Amino acid sequence: MATRMPVRATRETAPERVNRRGGLERPDPRAPKPATFVALLLACAVLVVLDLTSPVLSPLRRVVGEVYGPLESAATTMARPVTSIPEWFRGQGELRAEVRRLEADNAALRQQLAGVGYDRNKLVQYERLTAVAENIGYAVVPARVIGIGPSQSFEATVTIDAGSAAGVQPDMTVVSGEGLVGRVLRVTRGTATVLLLADADAVVGGRVGDSMEVGFVHGSGELAGEAPLDLELVDQSVVPAKGDTVVTWGSDKGAPYVAGVPIGVVDSVYSDVRDSTKRARITPFVDVTRLDVVGVAVPSGTASDRALIDADGELK
Amino acid sequence: MTSLAATRAAVAAALVTLAVVLQVSVLPSFAWDGPASPVPNLLLLVVVAAALTRGGQFAMVLGFAGGVVLDLAPPADHLAGRWALALLVVGYVAGRLRQDHAAGRWNGPSAPPALAVVGTVAGCSFVGTSLYALTGVLLRDPAVGVGEMLPAIAAGVLWDVLLTPLVVPALMMLWRRLEPDFVR
Numbered sequence: 001m002a003t004r005m006p007v008r009a010t011r012e013t014a015p016e017r018v019n020r021r022g023g024l025e026r027p028d029p030r031a032p033k034p035a036t037f038v039a040l041l042l043a044c045a046v047l048v049v050l051d052l053t054s055p056v057l058s059p060l061r062r063v064v065g066e067v068y069g070p071l072e073s074a075a076t077t078m079a080r081p082v083t084s085i086p087e088w089f090r091g092q093g094e095l096r097a098e099v100r101r102l103e104a105d106n107a108a109l110r111q112q113l114a115g116v117g118y119d120r121n122k123l124v125q126y127e128r129l130t131a132v133a134e135n136i137g138y139a140v141v142p143a144r145v146i147g148i149g150p151s152q153s154f155e156a157t158v159t160i161d162a163g164s165a166a167g168v169q170p171d172m173t174v175v176s177g178e179g180l181v182g183r184v185l186r187v188t189r190g191t192a193t194v195l196l197l198a199d200a201d202a203v204v205g206g207r208v209g210d211s212m213e214v215g216f217v218h219g220s221g222e223l224a225g226e227a228p229l230d231l232e233l234v235d236q237s238v239v240p241a242k243g244d245t246v247v248t249w250g251s252d253k254g255a256p257y258v259a260g261v262p263i264g265v266v267d268s269v270y271s272d273v274r275d276s277t278k279r280a281r282i283t284p285f286v287d288v289t290r291l292d293v294v295g296v297a298v299p300s301g302t303a304s305d306r307a308l309i310d311a312d313g314e315l316k
Numbered sequence: 317m318t319s320l321a322a323t324r325a326a327v328a329a330a331l332v333t334l335a336v337v338l339q340v341s342v343l344p345s346f347a348w349d350g351p352a353s354p355v356p357n358l359l360l361l362v363v364v365a366a367a368l369t370r371g372g373q374f375a376m377v378l379g380f381a382g383g384v385v386l387d388l389a390p391p392a393d394h395l396a397g398r399w400a401l402a403l404l405v406v407g408y409v410a411g412r413l414r415q416d417h418a419a420g421r422w423n424g425p426s427a428p429p430a431l432a433v434v435g436t437v438a439g440c441s442f443v444g445t446s447l448y449a450l451t452g453v454l455l456r457d458p459a460v461g462v463g464e465m466l467p468a469i470a471a472g473v474l475w476d477v478l479l480t481p482l483v484v485p486a487l488m489m490l491w492r493r494l495e496p497d498f499v500r
Binding site: 030031032033036037040041043044045046047048050051052057060061064065068069071072073075076079082083084 | 333336337338340341342345346370371372373374375376377380383384385387388389390395396397398400401404407408411412451455
């Protein structure tokens with residue numbers, strides 16, 4: 001009994017230890033061995049230190065990369081049908097947002113396209129205005145027609161968007177790319193009122209281009225249609241030929257009309273039986289119902305709030 | 317080396333390669349916040365499954381070797397040895413857990429309860445990722461703050477636990493089939 005007791009005592013004091021060893025027979029051969037653990041820990045440390053201090057591992061990285069690079073690439077390719085699934089779900093919101101954005105873009109572009117014809121015409125008009133400025137030898141303030149007087153008030157006037165700030169003053173000549181438009185009646189800071197040639201009160205000194213004969217061009221008061229002008233020659237003995245061009249003869253210091261601006265062509269010649277004068281109907285070059293871009297002839301070097309088309313065609 | 321051992325080594329190498337490749341090139345597509353967010357650590361699951369069936373000694377070596385591959389395979393730019401260390405410890409810890417369990421309720425090769433597996437995976441994932449992050453802090457590899465580390469570690473643990481029922485039973489079955497008959 002005395003020899004057996006200590007054995008039982010040791011068994012009873014450490015029963016768990018015996019169990020933890022995997023039963024009574026032998027320790028688990030598959031338990032992690034501390035020696036291996038420490039050795040591998042040291043291997044890790046060696047790897048870290050090697051990588052930290054020298055480029056010794058970069059060939060190894062390269063070799064592993066050569067092996068794993070193609071594998072990863074192949075895996076990505078093969079898995080693409082599967083990996084694109086979450087993207088498909090996630091993409092719905094993005095696609096809707098993109099559709100909205102594209103629709104907005106489309107609307108903007110359509111709007112832009114709708115204005116292309118207008119813009120092209122405007123450009124042509126500006127170019128012609130430049131040519132006019134070169135012809136008449138004056139600087140030209142470009143302006144847009146922003147208002148047309150009502151025809152029931154029986155006056156042919158328009159408002160343009162250039163005023164005193166742009167260097168426009170009363171009694172200045174207004175031209176367009178085609179020819180004479182009229183003259184400035186009044187100005188405000190930002191706008192000017194222009195009396196058109198067609199107004200019944202407008203009288204312009206005109207010269208028949210071919211014969212250099214002078215006369216007076218009267219407006220008919222009509223805006224619509226052909227709106228013919230009336231030329232009364234000073235020298236009654238001269239008969240203008242059909243198709244002759246009539247240009248302004250010009251006034252003192254260029255006011256109200258500068259010289260040499262084309263007005264129109266002679267359409268027909270007739271005799272007024274009442275006062276036995278010869279008159280000619282002039283078809284104006286400018287169709288006042290289609291006015292958009294006009295120019296106000298100003299002396300070169302005028303201070304202006306916008307770019308002037310100078311007499312040499314340059315923008316100043 | 318018996319033919320079974322050779323088969324085991326080949327299978328281990330194939331599994332490590334597959335896990336690393338999937339983890340690097342396929343799983344990022346399924347991450348929550350785009351490709352740069354945490355992804356499941358497949359290699360860790362492989363190591364834990366090996367530890368639960370084959371034991372800690374085998375899992376330690378497998379973890380070390382797989383970690384070295386993960387440290388050197390292309391997108392990796394951190395110091396070599398960091399994942400090796402983390403997965404080595406994971407193999408060791410999982411092996412110790414198996415041993416404790418094996419002495420208790422589930423004996424040897426019989427299947428451990430599912431909850432124990434999930435718990436082991438969660439703990440090992442936390443230990444492994446934390447260890448990797450801590451070595452980064454110590455070595456100033458990319459020195460990240462604890463505030464950035466913790467969400468990434470938590471997301472990693474969550475991913476690994478989510479993937480456990482899909483991956484770990486199959487892996488454990490595979491390892492068990494590669495055991496010699498006398499152990500079974």
